[in-house]
Amino acid sequence: MSSNKPTLVFANSKGEIRDYEGLTMAGASGELFHCPDHAELIELPEGSELFVLPGRLPVGIEPDTGEPALLDADPYTGETDISAVAAFMAPAHTAVYTAAYQSQEKAPLLPLFAYTAVGWMDGKFWVAAFRSDQDNRQDIAGFNQNLINKRTEKKLRQHRDNRLIQHLGKCCLTYGCPAARNYFLGRWEAPLPSSPACNASCVGCISLQPSGCCPSTQDRIRFAPTAREIAEIAIPHLKNAPRPVVSFGQGCEGEPLLQASTLEKSIHMIRRQTTK
Ligand code: SF4
Ligand code: SF4
Known part of the structure; x- marks a missing residue:
């Protein structure tokens, strides 16, 4: 410089x-x-x-x-x-x-x-x-848009009955969310948005702006996924992805603990089939 x-x-x-x-x-x-x-x-x-x-x-x-x-x-x-x-x-x-x-x-x-x-x-x-984060998992150089499009469209076709995978498809293809992109690329951290409700009311909430005065940048998930829908994402990801992580409660969903009983069921299903 x-x-x-x-x-x-x-x-x-x-x-x-x-x-x-x-x-x-x-x-x-x-x-x-x-x-x-x-x-x-x-x-x-x-x-x-x-x-x-x-x-x-x-x-x-x-x-x-x-x-x-x-x-x-x-x-x-x-x-x-x-x-x-x-x-x-x-x-x-x-x-x-x-x-x-x-x-x-x-x-x-x-x-x-x-x-x-x-x-x-x-x-x-x-x-x-x-x-502020040295991990390269969300660096643009690691994303090939053609490959992302191909893998995402294929998975969406294979899982038409899983609303959560369909929701992640929108996160990936419409919002370009790096976490959703990594899920469809089968690597690292996969997001598990699970709660349409939140017990906070942040003025700057990026997923819900009920006043309509300024648009939220992502639409919050509108349904509570079932334990099966969550596990269907998490189990193959934890079994097959390199350095696998799955996470509830990323930046633009509600409060996952409001779905605690569903999360508990999904975690039992995940632990029965993986070592995580
Ligand atoms: S979803 Fe997050 S940002 Fe929005 S109100 Fe809840 S805690 Fe605040
Ligand atoms: S809910 Fe937000 S953080 Fe989670 S996958 Fe969708 S866009 Fe990404």
Whole structure:
């Protein structure tokens, strides 16, 4: 990494992402804006995406004063129809700062993704973040979409009567969930979503937003699977997958303990047929 700081990036009126050397990158922490240290920056991880944030103007840092500054027009064309930009990072990474912006009047609500501060330096994008999980099980380089499509469609055809496998098919093919993808690839950790209900009521729940004010990013499972449906996934996975794990209660289902008696039955079925 050079000794320079990353510059601000913004989206122009055509949605093209540009860098602007007149301001350095800023990151937000609550209502405060900061210039990230070098130790707080990594190259944008492979598999990440960039989002344009509608109705939000980018904030950078004045290189001379270190003070936050609003960019309210395209420095190359003078057009005022510009937007802040954020990174949606690949799994296994944690943000240090969120994207720095100022919302304009009537800015639309954003969906419940994570919006990490991003800048440009040495011909690359940089994010204020760090790798928090060294395991490569969800790295994009390990996913071959054609193979995933083939294996998923085959399993869905073979198990038309198992609602949970059909649900995981949607998780895999519609949401691109890495845990569901690994299940259909027959390796590592397989998810067992089991509860349509939750006894918490998180404002930022990513699987259910009853108010409809902003969309949840995944639809929560709408049925409670039976012990047989759960075991039919878990038993072959635990017997055949490398480094096998099955897990109830991943990020976007309800509270699995609300289905405790079904889970108990499924665990008995799994333990009768595997050594796990
Ligand atoms: S499913 Fe998770 S995020 Fe949603 S309300 Fe329950 S605990 Fe909170
Ligand atoms: S419920 Fe969520 S975590 Fe579980 S497989 Fe579906 S998308 Fe992935």
